[in-house]
Amino acid sequence: MAALKRLADGLQADQPRVDLIVVGGAAMVLLFGARDSTKDVDAFHLDPAARSRVAAAAATVAESLELPSDWLNDAAKGYVHGLSLGAVLVDTPTLRVRTLSVTQLLAMKLSAWRDDLDVEDARRLLQECTGTRAGVWRQVEPHLVPGREMKAQYAFDDLWESEHGPA
Numbered sequence: 001m002a003a004l005k006r007l008a009d010g011l012q013a014d015q016p017r018v019d020l021i022v023v024g025g026a027a028m029v030l031l032f033g034a035r036d037s038t039k040d041v042d043a044f045h046l047d048p049a050a051r052s053r054v055a056a057a058a059a060t061v062a063e064s065l066e067l068p069s070d071w072l073n074d075a076a077k078g079y080v081h082g083l084s085l086g087a088v089l090v091d092t093p094t095l096r097v098r099t100l101s102v103t104q105l106l107a108m109k110l111s112a113w114r115d116d117l118d119v120e121d122a123r124r125l126l127q128e129c130t131g132t133r134a135g136v137w138r139q140v141e142p143h144l145v146p147g148r149e150m151k152a153q154y155a156f157d158d159l160w161e162s163e164h165g166p167a
Helices: 002-010 022-031 046-063 075-079 101-113 114-126 133-143 149-164
Strands: 016-025 043-044 087-089 095-100
Touching: 002 016, 002 046, 002 095, 016 022, 016 046, 022 043, 022 087, 022 095, 022 101, 022 114, 043 046, 043 075, 075 101, 087 101, 087 149, 095 101, 101 133, 101 149, 114 149, 133 149
Parallel strands: 016 095
Antiparallel strands: 016 043, 087 095
16 A cells, blocks of 8 residues: 555646556455555556556656566456446545456456465455345456356356355
8 A cells, every 4th residue: 555655646746637446466455455465566547648657656666665666567457347446445636546346356356267366365355245146146247358257157156155055
């Protein structure tokens, strides 16, 4: 959170406010304290014109906090399908940082399903979802990465059963 607040401080007040969407492990840390830390912040801008301003401010933050140069990156944007906005994490005159909805974050984790971190993150996100198995799936499904729907369905089914028992 300190790096994001420094990022806000580094953006020019006379420019339009930047809207940054944080996803992945950083969203899990900031929303739920789901783990101690993450090695980077996966994020993307709602206004691509802000890219150079954010990059310059992020470079300054990296130097001042001794972070890797790519501490703020958009590597996870390939897992974003549609846009369902979630909680606001930072709200300043220069920067608004928010996450995607819990169900969209879950869809991203189910679409990726790479390692134990994805599984544990998905489990935590599922705990935030209310409703029936079919109802939760209907909220997740529109945000799945095209071509990964079957993988995500199997992952969801396994996860649901581990949390709620067989159907």
